[in-house]
Amino acid sequence: MKLFRSIYTSGLIIRNHSSIILAFKRFKSTFAYPRLTFSKPHIMNPAYFRYEDGAEKFQLAFEYNNETYNISRQFNMDRSVNETTADFKNRIKSNVVKVLEKKIHALNKKKEKEDKIKMPEIKIDILIDGQVISDASIAKEAIFDNSSLSSGENSLLIHDSKFQIIINAPWIKNLTLPSYLLQDCLVYPTKFEHQFLLEDKTIFQWFRKEDKEFVPLSQGFYYKPTKEDVGHCLKLSCTPKNDHSEGPTLEVVTEKPVDAGNQPYLFEQRHAFTKEKLTDENLRVVTYNILAEIYADTDTARNELFSYCPSYALDMEYRRPLIIREILAYHADLICLQEVDEKCFNRHLAPTLFRKGNYRANFAVKSGNAAEGLAIFYDVDKFRFIQSSRYLLGESLAQDHVYQTDLVSRIKTNERLYTRLSERNTTLQTVVLEPVNSKSKRLLYVANTHLYFIRMLTTSDSLRAHCFSPISNGTSTNSGKVNLAMK
Template sequence: MLRFPRIFHRILHTSQARQKLLKMTSYPDAYFRFKDGCETFDFCFYFENASLKVSRNFNFSRRVTETVGEFQGRVQANLDKTLAKKKKKKGKDEEVEGPCVKVEFKVDGESADNDANCKELLSSSKMTMHILDSSYKVVVNAPVVRSMALPECMLAGFPVYPSKLEVEFAEKKDCRFTWFRSAKPVQQDKTCDSHKFEEVASGFTYTPSAEDVGHAIKLRCEPVRGHLKGPALEFVSKGIVSAGPGHCPFNTRHSFTQEFLSGPNFRIMSYNILADCYADSDYSREVLFPYCPPYALAIDYRKQLLAKEISGYKSDLIFLQEVDRKVFDVDLEPLLSNMGYSGLFSKKGGQISEGIASFYYNKTFKLEHQEYITLSNEINENPLFESIRNAVHKNEALKSRILDRGSILQVLVLRHIVTNHIFVVGSTHLYFHPDADHVRLLQAATCLTYLQRKREEYLNSGNKCSLILCGDFNSTPPFGVYKLMTEGSIPKDYPDWRSNESEAVEDLELSHPMKISSACGCPKFTNYTVGFADCLDYIFYQNDHLRVTQVVPLPSEEELRQYDAIPSVVQPSDHVALVADLQIITLD
């Protein structure tokens, strides 16, 4: 039997902070919660009577087959029990004969049928409950905030937003948010619940100022569905607002992206944001990124920087690699959806916990189709890749290495709303190993061929259609991936085929007919660590369909070396974001 948890909770304690339901005195309603097909329903109300000295919440979970009379009796019995306890506290231990409080439900002003079952009562539209001189409007399935949280790390100058937000019988976008800060500074690691708070802002996000440093933050969320309002939920931060890290390289870059584009123009971003599963380990702290303070490697810190950086580019298309599922669900998707984006997440194959996330701005693009493919599966099974498969299967070591890879291609087909132009866009993250140039070349060819075939489907249907492929290719410009994309062919004797002699690729040449360029060219660095610094990331586009109107300047090497390398206290990833403005060329 499916049982739902209670609708409302008086006080919830979590490891991070205090989550509290506001007293229902602000909501003179009683609430039913019920879903079709379930055998039980929940009911709650707040009862306050000064003369009886009663002030408390009442919660019930009952079966839908119970009669209205039985249910009224149960509510009445609980009220009587509460009053009896009050009398005993005064030293009056005598038995109370019969109910002293009458509970009655009415439908359309008439007393409810006591013999009807509660399921019939739940279908009533105009229902009230009466207890002594108190009358309640009874609401079925009122909007409810099930959970909400705030980050432990809050930085002045960086947006704060509700995470782990779950609502029921309402849409998140319709909820009303009010932000407060403690009237006085709070000592770190001290509880903030008893502090007085003052209202500072409204809306889904709040950017603390320098005046907020040292203060706790409180968020109130009121769920709304149409004309119905549910009880508000408050969450008080455990941590306090800290001073920000100062100037970040992306602050300068944002000066080039102050407005969204319009007409036949759009902005695209590709960014490997460094998955938490690769940053949160002793190996990453001691070997990969020993120059970065541990607190700045923590995802709770880095996601504050990522939120500000990504949102500040005002891109129409956002393609992210190394995205943890939790970061997508709890942070990126809620934040960006509130800004008008729709997002998709695809996890890599195998046991890897991260994947690719893509977002498109709903005012610029409309989604026509979305999917993702695992490259190894396509090579092994899809007839489209027969020539690649034949070459791979000639070498057992090569076959094993290819088929063990979990690399994926996320595919979005998007219609540009202004021009009606179709874009087949792919985002990928290719295999990283230094001796695997041959593997990356095969993977890149698979991505490009798959997108090319998808594009042909839309061209054959009479659409104007262009291809874009972006991501972290883990390949520098001198090698085969860049040559294949921009020059259109790879011969059988190309050196990359023998990057690992035991896995050499024999008798395979690659080609494609499209005119493709890299939107951001070949920057000196897109990845910058102490152990390695070079260009690994690209936005490839059809240069006879699109023209580049702006490349947002990348950070200088001086900025990247400010704290030895990246990630750092001012840069949340070991990669930098590629951002470019593209314009659709009129096609005959």
């Protein structure tokens, strides 16, 4: 992700290429997004130096403004931890000189020979505790390893500009908003990569774009678009903070406006029966096959398995906010999910269900090279986690446990069936929970699995093994619908 101001080049014309035309419309503004704002009322010309222990490089970021030449340019540099201060200063100088030369050259085109602007001499110095550090020193050591960095004057001098050096300020490396925004469904950064910040200190401000203005909406990591937001793009402004300092603010704007969606949704009918949590020792359990993205994003899925479904509705970016909205509104005590992409679990389901529903989770990836698996969520107000296990059913068949001897012997009578089952990556996930307020002190053993539909012909008859996911009306299907067990 580029964190620099984009420049619109009007001379480039490419016909019959919609993506280029759209890109031109999006970046025509001088301040295109994502936009990084360095200016702070309480910090004079900040120069942000960042280094994480063990890294091979350190970073420098600053904004160089020169009113004489009408320059406002952001620089973001990665430098080796072994680089000398002299080489580091030369690199800074080289980057600044390039910008100045280009600007002065453009200005001189309109001037007579005797009036042409001369390139100024650019000098770079770095001061730690008010003392210029030696050119022979190692830049990283001189800047980051100085024991008295918290006091004194630490400055970066570039020509006639003075920058205040700030070490390891909170920093946003990547902030990305979802490609689909649906009314009444949570919106939040799909990617949020950062350094040195504390989320509870960081400020997230949401805006709605109306014409050319941005109207403030609310603060917080999450935002739920309303009916008034439909048809408008949203902007998220993030100011990273920790207990000691504040970093530059990053702003991002959604590429698409908020969509009203295909309301009313069918799950809203079920929500009418689950408006509140169950009390006492009553439990509500939800189990849901959410269709992993690795299976939905294929030609087979689009053209055969789900040919009746619009392509956009198979996109996990579209389905995910709806899945989260549906699951949260069941107010369940236990949630068992199947076909859960590991990335989706780590980036979306686990953090969101914890923050918005107070659920902790356990994930069990399938065997082999599968990138999806099973997830059990439990309400931490009702349960205390004891332990979890993962069983690979194919391996279990070969172990001949006493409790499954009869079953295994029957399966082995059909060699093809036994081979087929042994090769599958079917997994059983179990979690042992202790009810927090139960008087009985009994433990709850939760098992979650996703079995395959298998049909194989024997010499004498057809042997069928079915695994259906029942839905609320009592019928059955193997397409991954919702199953509710409600007290």
